[in-house]
Amino acid sequence: MRRRDALAGIGAAAATWPAMVHAEGTTRRIGVLMSYREGDDEGRSRLTAFRDSLREAGWVESRNLSLDVRWLAGDSERAAREARALVAQAPDVVLVNGTPGLAALRTLTRTIPIVFVVVTNPVGAGFVESLARPGGNITGFSSFEPEIGGKWLESLKAMTPQLTRVGVLHDPEAAGFLTLLRGTEAAAGRLALHVQLIHARNPAEIQTGIEGFASGGGGALVVLPNPINSVERRSIFALAERHLLPAIYPFAFHARDGGLAAYGFDALELFRRAGPYVARILAGEKPGNLPVQAPTKHGLVLNLNAARAIKLEIPPTFLARADEVIE
Structure with missing residues (x-):
């Protein structure tokens, strides 16, 4: 089967929001867009917090999970390029850190589940319908209120x-x-x-x-x-x-x-909380039914x-x- 036919099939299946039950032993694929440079200590710490929380939820790299991590270096043009390349791979879920990457993903797919972390005013920006019921394929963890x-x-x-x-x-x-x-x-x-x-x-x-x-x-x-x-x-x-x-x-x-x-x-707290959200989506829950959460302290x-x-x-x-x- 040609690649474009395979991707079309995946996209059509995702549009119906199936229960996402895969055969035992299947490796699930998560795309990750990080807003930092690859060598940035804070960026690496955030990624580690996410990986650790996935592991605690039973998702372990090289066993039942693979991560495709892309670093955006604070560049909105690079965010658009990397988002396009990532969507072409049709991952099971995408985790995105920051607004530029999320904005790029929003224009590219309405079917691949997306979990965002550290995004200000996701309702006002049009990423979700409401905090309680985001709707669509996007949910996640917001950052700051105007106050x-x-x-x-x-x-x-x-x-x-x-x-x-x-x-x-x-x-x-x-x-x-x-x-x-x-x-x-x-x-x-x-x-x-x-x-x-x-x-x-x-x-x-x-x-x-x-x-x-x-x-x-x-x-x-x-x-x-x-x-x-x-x-x-x-x-x-x-x-x-x-x-x-x-x-x-x-x-x-x-x-x-x-x-x-x-x-x-503490942004690391949000990345630790993101792992269980991704795990719930991998288990079949719809992102649109998972409320957007906010920092607690x-x-x-x-x-x-x-x-x-x-x-x-x-x-x-x-x-x-x-x-x-x-x-």
Whole structure:
């Protein structure tokens, strides 16, 4: 049988949402789109958490499971290419980390089951019908609600009470950006802060954007969650230090890797929870019937080494609020 005929048959079968019962001994195939570079420590940790949770659910590589892992390096064009190549392989399920990969998959298939992890506002972006009943072939684990933007600004103001201006580093093409921006701007007036957007779709724009903002004197940064900001995080740390800019990040690993402060959730938790969802789909459940889940806990991480590097003395009252302090 020719390959295109085989793929057509698979697609037609998937469209009817069968019970997905395979013969004993059959190896199931999972495609994985990771938003990081292949050598990134955080990306590898997330993948390991997913693998471990699959193993606990009875799905073991080289026994009854194979993983096709593709690394997107924070590049939306690469995400589109890798998503297209992955869909052509007709995997049983796809796990996707981040919005660019999910957006690409959404245009390519309405039949292959997809589980997303760390995606902001999946309903507003049109990926699912509702959080309780996603419908279609997509479900997963969302990331941030709009209110988190206010928490980021409050944290910056608590660290630097004299603060009056904040630069928001974001990718204007990232879905979910406007949701987070609304929450940030809503809190800005209450905190007497002026918000300036820093558009950054690639490393060059990150550098010129931060340098341009810093030239205005003083200020601080809110680094929004998106693939390019995570992939280029160490460059952002260096720029913030060079220009003496306090900055807050969305994930704990940002502060552990050298950023000043992070307020958010543990993404590894979501990857550990993704394994059982994939296992349920492999057992025959429909993704559209599995509710979209959200993080269960948020925390504050402070890096005192980064604070000393920009000559910032964190007020004791704010330091006492930290869930984790790196010295």
